[in-house]
Amino acid sequence: MIESFKIGDVEFKNRILVASGTFGYGDEVPDLVDISKLGGVVTKSLSMKPRDGNPNPRITETASGMLNSIGLANIGVQKYISDKLPVLKKYDTKIVANIAASSVDEYCKVLELLDAQQRVHGFEINVSCPNVKEGGLSFGTDVKLVSLITKELRQRTRKPLIIKLTPNVTHISEFARACEAEGADAVSLINTVIGMAVNIHKRTPKIATTTGGLSGPAIKPIALAKVYETVNAVKIPVIGIGGIVSWEDAVEFFIVGASMVQIGTANFINPATGITVAEGVKKYCENNGFDDVGRLVRTLQTNKTISIVDSWL
Amino acid sequence: MIESFKIGDVEFKNRILVASGTFGYGDEVPDLVDISKLGGVVTKSLSMKPRDGNPNPRITETASGMLNSIGLANIGVQKYISDKLPVLKKYDTKIVANIAASSVDEYCKVLELLDAQQRVHGFEINVSCPNVKEGGLSFGTDVKLVSLITKELRQRTRKPLIIKLTPNVTHISEFARACEAEGADAVSLINTVIGMAVNIHKRTPKIATTTGGLSGPAIKPIALAKVYETVNAVKIPVIGIGGIVSWEDAVEFFIVGASMVQIGTANFINPATGITVAEGVKKYCENNGFDDVGRLVRTLQTNKTISIVDSWL
Amino acid sequence: MKQEIVPIHSLEFLSKEILELTFISEYLASTAKPGQFINIRVGDNFPLLRRPFSIFNVDENRVSIVFNVIGTGTKVLARKQKGETIDVLGPCGNDFLSFVDDSFDTAVFVAGGIGVAPFRFLTKKLYNNKQIVTFLGGRHKEQIIASGLQNIKIATDDGSQGFKGTVLDLIKDDFSKNMYKRPRFFLCGPTRMMKAVSEFATGIGADCCASMECDMACGIGLCQGCNIEMNGGDKKYRLVCKEGTIFETKNLKF
Amino acid sequence: MKQEIVPIHSLEFLSKEILELTFISEYLASTAKPGQFINIRVGDNFPLLRRPFSIFNVDENRVSIVFNVIGTGTKVLARKQKGETIDVLGPCGNDFLSFVDDSFDTAVFVAGGIGVAPFRFLTKKLYNNKQIVTFLGGRHKEQIIASGLQNIKIATDDGSQGFKGTVLDLIKDDFSKNMYKRPRFFLCGPTRMMKAVSEFATGIGADCCASMECDMACGIGLCQGCNIEMNGGDKKYRLVCKEGTIFETKNLKF
Numbered sequence A, B: 001m002i003e004s005f006k007i008g009d010v011e012f013k014n015r016i017l018v019a020s021g022t023f024g025y026g027d028e029v030p031d032l033v034d035i036s037k038l039g040g041v042v043t044k045s046l047s048m049k050p051r052d053g054n055p056n057p058r059i060t061e062t063a064s065g066m067l068n069s070i071g072l073a074n075i076g077v078q079k080y081i082s083d084k085l086p087v088l089k090k091y092d093t094k095i096v097a098n099i100a101a102s103s104v105d106e107y108c109k110v111l112e113l114l115d116a117q118q119r120v121h122g123f124e125i126n127v128s129c130p131n132v133k134e135g136g137l138s139f140g141t142d143v144k145l146v147s148l149i150t151k152e153l154r155q156r157t158r159k160p161l162i163i164k165l166t167p168n169v170t171h172i173s174e175f176a177r178a179c180e181a182e183g184a185d186a187v188s189l190i191n192t193v194i195g196m197a198v199n200i201h202k203r204t205p206k207i208a209t210t211t212g213g214l215s216g217p218a219i220k221p222i223a224l225a226k227v228y229e230t231v232n233a234v235k236i237p238v239i240g241i242g243g244i245v246s247w248e249d250a251v252e253f254f255i256v257g258a259s260m261v262q263i264g265t266a267n268f269i270n271p272a273t274g275i276t277v278a279e280g281v282k283k284y285c286e287n288n289g290f291d292d293v294g295r296l297v298r299t300l301q302t303n304k305t306i307s308i309v310d311s312w313l
Numbered sequence C, D: 001m002k003q004e005i006v007p008i009h010s011l012e013f014l015s016k017e018i019l020e021l022t023f024i025s026e027y028l029a030s031t032a033k034p035g036q037f038i039n040i041r042v043g044d045n046f047p048l049l050r051r052p053f054s055i056f057n058v059d060e061n062r063v064s065i066v067f068n069v070i071g072t073g074t075k076v077l078a079r080k081q082k083g084e085t086i087d088v089l090g091p092c093g094n095d096f097l098s099f100v101d102d103s104f105d106t107a108v109f110v111a112g113g114i115g116v117a118p119f120r121f122l123t124k125k126l127y128n129n130k131q132i133v134t135f136l137g138g139r140h141k142e143q144i145i146a147s148g149l150q151n152i153k154i155a156t157d158d159g160s161q162g163f164k165g166t167v168l169d170l171i172k173d174d175f176s177k178n179m180y181k182r183p184r185f186f187l188c189g190p191t192r193m194m195k196a197v198s199e200f201a202t203g204i205g206a207d208c209c210a211s212m213e214c215d216m217a218c219g220i221g222l223c224q225g226c227n228i229e230m231n232g233g234d235k236k237y238r239l240v241c242k243e244g245t246i247f248e249t250k251n252l253k254f
């Protein structure tokens, strides 16, 4: 059974990663999870300077999901390099550094610092950050900016470059195409969906920033549809993220066309979800005659008799 | 306690409506629900010709939600006028006719036929329909088309004209502004969110059309955020829809700024949800010193110290 | 049709796999007819949608359903306790007795697996002048629930009870040996089984109706989610929950 | 720290409102310390996130928590049965004993409502040479759980048990009458109560630590959702689940 997958020159031992912001820097739960069994760990988003993050409350539960606005609290790229990377040496898994920034320049600088680190195997770029120049509008909703960021970063690294797309746009495939055109090795999706919840006793938002990012099983159907749209638009690998809590969920993403998947919110419930997902996917492939998980990718059989024009909701 | 609300010249006895496509034409459940206790009934989307709708399977359950692609199965506007409207005479509630079409011209024709009917009190325009001219791209994702539809329909009716917006766009408030500019009396949101689910045994989509519309509690946070964005952009009333199953949910929408709400998927579980919501909202207002439900609208207190630029997720 | 919160009277295993849940409802006990179903809210929050179940039995003010634990909803149901309440909505759908006219002498009941559910109640209520023969199919014997039925013939895939093979094989075998006067078929079970048996029935010139299964969001005609394709006629689709669940199989595009 | 599926030993009402859930775990029984919490997956699918609960008692291989039914998670917990299993993750957070040093003679425990949870276990494990005085506050007597505590003084809002008034009023009253040698305060309960009592403690020059509550997504430092604002120091925020739940109140920006 072949479980591994290559992006650029980097071989991930399996197709299951843990998602940014849901697994710390990889060293938080050594006694609960053997991270060497994961395809890779995507770090919490790293910015140039350390960030305190947003005020409390930062999270709230919703129906089959949760909202968060952590505010990208992180220790900053320098401290990550000095304090965290050395600890991660002992784990046999790939480290994908996720980068967040508030200017194109900052993206470049953070990437350059990390690119020099052997222990960093690749990059995932979080473009769902407010662009300070544009008064806080998200980079990720402007296809020109996403192109520009991809282009600039591509010039600065030969390691796998993955752009993480936001679902909060009309046509996510446009963004994926732009990333492909500028040389990204892969796109990952989805980041969280903008959402909100209200405390009706206090008549205040349930999280301090009013709106936040929705994640968890509630958004799985949305993520699958966005992945479906994207795999029909680009040739580079698509990494599926959103609401995966079981191996069955991951199999859905592979069938639709994701080449890899990431586990996010589920880590909060069962930190070892990635491992049980990897095992379950493997067994499913065995039982269904796939000798490589890759053969499962994009096996979806759709009803060809239904045209788009007819498919009114 | 004032519960009523006026849009244009039409007074709804309370602010709770049942949503299009989730309550048939209003005559399906007379023994289960006293519809005279509802502010109004929004009909299933009506098109010029009867529509058979999509093949089976049309629905599937997801985490705290469901996907549907009914395909706007409906009896057509003429049969609605001849067979359904007369039956509805006996109910003391407002009838909002929801219109779906595949061309601007069809929207106009259906509206004209219905505008002549005294028993039709207002219109809700479903713009989440495929534009046949544009190869099936949804009208609702093109702000120029939404403007055009609003403008054309406004010229043809003096009854309340509500445009129902799709959430599957980057900035829903742009669309609301366009509707306001062209004279819409209100906007309603959200329609369903594009989603998908996969049967991993057959490796087929769980609904025949591959993707469908996600509704139910799972999307409530998304709907609240879209309503919040919209009430901050327009002065016309905003009707909140999405995942309401309890009066508490409705109160969240009112606090955020919705002037009315609609109950959709919840009708499938408890067809009388609208009535219990209306009663609960009333009691909440009584207990909290609001003598008019309208006073509750937009009472949200947000944390003013957090700027947009700072509100990284 | 009513929505009621009703107390659970009992929950019992009828076999290793199949549970009978009995609850108390004067209303349903007095109005429900064989072949109708009720729509149960199994949990407060989870799963979201109701689950439809055929009415298995009615006894005084007690109504029961049978089910096997296959997914999220039945898992929750299986943990209910006597004294708890459940939220039921019904009776829904058409019923066998109003559906068929009197033009038959032998009622041939064919059930696949849990599709046996409506036949006990139907046996009780069927016109007295009719003969009944009941064919039950299942993967193995724990899927066979024969109580309250008449003239029972059983087929299991593994041969653990009765004939070894499909219920269709059993029917063919049986019909080659026995003569039934003016038979009419009543089917309930997996679609594939019903299609096959329906073809057999048509082949011998017998009328055949079937209670169709389909994912349902509402069960009462509101969502239009439960469409079934018709074989010609004025409408392309009909709603299983409201215009069915019982159809003449000849009208269906299986 | 471990994630375990453990069998439920018992579920009992300690008062009309408060339940004690006891389960069997050798591991937790031998490792958990007073003030730590465990994170329970109360249902398979619903609610989504675990719920944190203070460790109430440890007895041989049995560990228990106390809770009152307020929302979705505790509603599900309250319906568990002996013999069922639950999924627990822990022990989480820091503990009172490692947190405080020896520089006090009287341990002043102050609990509001269900905030009493950690004090029984802490009473059992506290250094022998310390005096204990325990102040319990609640809205009414069904919120007061006094078992296993020492030198108990009770305040209820409605006066249905003990002093009528807030626990702070009671403390003030009591401290005006009694002299406690080198008191150190240990607080657990609603934030507002803890803030008020902490101000009193600071006012009399006593050290004061508190176990802070906060919505948590993970309970183990992964999500960064449980931040609490510090009063100066190197970091603006700390994580309640990992760097707490116990903090010196003087370091907190209440």
Ligand SMILES: Cc1cc2nc3c(=O)[nH]c(=O)nc-3n(C[C@H](O)[C@H](O)[C@H](O)COP(=O)(O)OP(=O)(O)OC[C@H]3O[C@@H](n4cnc5c(N)ncnc54)[C@H](O)[C@@H]3O)c2cc1C
Pocket (backbone or CB within 6 Å): C037, C047, C051, C052, C053, C054, C055, C065, C066, C067, C068, C069, C070, C071, C072, C073, C074, C075, C114, C117, C212, C213, C214, C215, C216, C245
């Ligand atoms: C009119 C009507 C009457 C019904 N009467 C009964 C009845 O009397 N007794 C009864 O037990 N059920 C009956 N059903 C089915 C019932 O409503 C539920 O669908 C079924 O019990 C499973 O519900 P669940 O929530 O446990 O499973 P879900 O979690 O909803 O489904 C589990 C998964 O298993 C799949 N699945 C569903 N059924 C099967 C199957 N048979 N084999 C393999 N996979 C399957 C589904 O695709 C789904 O993905 C009836 C359905 C209808 C429409």
Ligand SMILES: Cc1cc2nc3c(=O)[nH]c(=O)nc-3n(C[C@H](O)[C@H](O)[C@H](O)COP(=O)(O)OP(=O)(O)OC[C@H]3O[C@@H](n4cnc5c(N)ncnc54)[C@H](O)[C@@H]3O)c2cc1C
Pocket (backbone or CB within 6 Å): D037, D047, D051, D052, D053, D054, D055, D065, D066, D067, D068, D069, D070, D071, D072, D073, D074, D075, D114, D117, D212, D213, D214, D215, D216, D245
């Ligand atoms: C470290 C830690 C230890 C804890 N220890 C215990 C413990 O030992 N025993 C215990 O019972 N709980 C304890 N809690 C709280 C517990 O985790 C749950 O939050 C609580 O039991 C409610 O969960 P629920 O799912 O029932 O309610 P939810 O459905 O999550 O919440 C119900 C709603 O009620 C509101 N709410 C929450 N608490 C209150 C309140 N007190 N009054 C009014 N409204 C409220 C919430 O805002 C929410 O909207 C602890 C929490 C933490 C962080």
Ligand SMILES: Cc1cc2nc3c(=O)[nH]c(=O)nc-3n(C[C@H](O)[C@H](O)[C@H](O)COP(=O)(O)O)c2cc1C
Pocket (backbone or CB within 6 Å): A019, A020, A021, A022, A044, A045, A068, A070, A072, A098, A126, A164, A190, A191, A192, A214, A215, A216, A217, A219, A241, A242, A243, A244, A262, A263, A264, A265, A266, B313, D223, D224, D225
């Ligand atoms: C608490 C929390 C923090 C997150 N932080 C980040 C982050 O720092 N950078 C990032 O790119 N995505 C972040 N995400 C998004 C996740 O990586 C993931 O894209 C999203 O949660 C959807 O997947 P899920 O449904 O499996 O959680 C965060 C998500 C959560 C819930």
Ligand SMILES: Cc1cc2nc3c(=O)[nH]c(=O)nc-3n(C[C@H](O)[C@H](O)[C@H](O)COP(=O)(O)O)c2cc1C
Pocket (backbone or CB within 6 Å): A313, B019, B020, B021, B022, B044, B045, B068, B070, B072, B098, B126, B164, B190, B191, B192, B214, B215, B216, B217, B219, B241, B242, B243, B244, B262, B263, B264, B265, B266, C223, C224, C225
């Ligand atoms: C089965 C189903 C059918 C629907 N049909 C229509 C429709 O015909 N026209 C329309 O404008 N919206 C339709 N909707 C969308 C709902 O009116 C509503 O906007 C959406 O479901 C979100 O609300 P909810 O979460 O309360 O269901 C339909 C929704 C469902 C679930």
Ligand code: FES
Pocket (backbone or CB within 6 Å): C215, C216, C217, C218, C219, C220, C221, C222, C223, C224, C225, C226, C239, C240, C241, C242
């Ligand atoms: S299940 Fe909703 S119409 Fe049949």
Ligand code: FES
Pocket (backbone or CB within 6 Å): D215, D216, D217, D218, D219, D220, D221, D222, D223, D224, D225, D226, D239, D240, D241, D242
């Ligand atoms: S609850 Fe997740 S970090 Fe504390």
